[in-house]
Amino acid sequence: DIQMTQSPSSLSASVGDRVTITCRASQSISTYLNWYQQKPGKAPKLLIYGASSLQSGVPSRFSGSGSGTDFTLTISSLQPEDFATYYCQQSYSILMYTFGQGTKLEIK
Amino acid sequence: EVHLVESGGALVQPGGSLRLSCAASGFTFSSYWMSWVRQAPGKGLEWVANMKQDGSERYYVDSVKGRFTISRDNVKNSLYLQMNSLRAEDTAVYYCARVYVLAAGGHYYYYMDVWGKGTTVTVSS
Numbered sequence: 758d759i760q761m762t763q764s765p766s767s768l769s770a771s772v773g774d775r776v777t778i779t780c781r782a783s784q785s786i787s788t789y790l791n792w793y794q795q796k797p798g799k800a801p802k803l804l805i806y807g808a809s810s811l812q813s814g815v816p817s818r819f820s821g822s823g824s825g826t827d828f829t830l831t832i833s834s835l836q837p838e839d840f841a842t843y844y845c846q847q848s849y850s851i852l853m854y855t856f857g858q859g860t861k862l863e864i865k
Numbered sequence: 866e867v868h869l870v871e872s873g874g875a876l877v878q879p880g881g882s883l884r885l886s887c888a889a890s891g892f893t894f895s896s897y898w899m900s901w902v903r904q905a906p907g908k909g910l911e912w913v914a915n916m917k918q919d920g921s922e923r924y925y926v927d928s929v930k931g932r933f934t935i936s937r938d939n940v941k942n943s944l945y946l947q948m949n950s951l952r953a954e955d956t957a958v959y960y961c962a963r964v965y966v967l968a969a970g971g972h973y974y975y976y977m978d979v980w981g982k983g984t985t986v987t988v989s990s
Contacts, residue, residue, distance in 0.1 A: 806976040854912035
């Protein structure tokens with residue numbers, strides 16, 4: 758099974774900060790990596806697919822990069838509505854998708 | 866507008882059964898893979914099961930294999946999750962999600978682009 762590990766597990770930042778979240782796969786997954794945002798009590802929302810493609814309607818301050826085993830999600834300038842939990846998810850293996858454990862982004 | 870609406874969540878005793886439903890609207894349901902994803906209280910997301918458009922392929926996370934069955938009715942535009950032999954650790958909000966498959970550069974990218982609001986399953990005596 759492919760394991761996904763995110764770091765950090767939690768992060769405090771201020772409005773306007775640049776923030777980077779890392780996701781590491783236990784084996785190479787090419788660019789089959791997606792990022793989701795989840796706010797409390799809400800369903801997840803797709804942000805990035807294919808490691809670096811921005812989903813329609815998602816602000817351009819969100820960006821993704823990486824391939825193989827190491828990936829990053831970057832928010833260039835944090836906005837108040839960005840405080841949420843972020844998950845990576847691999848889709849390399851259709852037999853078993855896997856999510857990272859999540860990174861909770863909190864206001865400093 | 867594209868919508869997914871889950872239903873069927875309830876309080877059930879350990880060892881019991883439950884059937885979740887997900888009603889789809891606003892898109893051609895029969896053209897998409899579909900997934901179930903769950904989230905235990907205070908925990909992260911866990912993918913549960915996938916099903917191909919025609920039902921010919923179904924995949925499950927190891928922890929539910931042999932107990933849960935994903936199915937669909939493309940006439941009723943509905944996805945289902947039959948859950949048997951329920952355990953306390955199955956307690957979670959269950960989401961259904963549409964799986965978009967993008968063909969690009971010889972690759973097929975799968976991602977969950979539309980989600981329902983979820984239905985709550987509580988397994989407790």
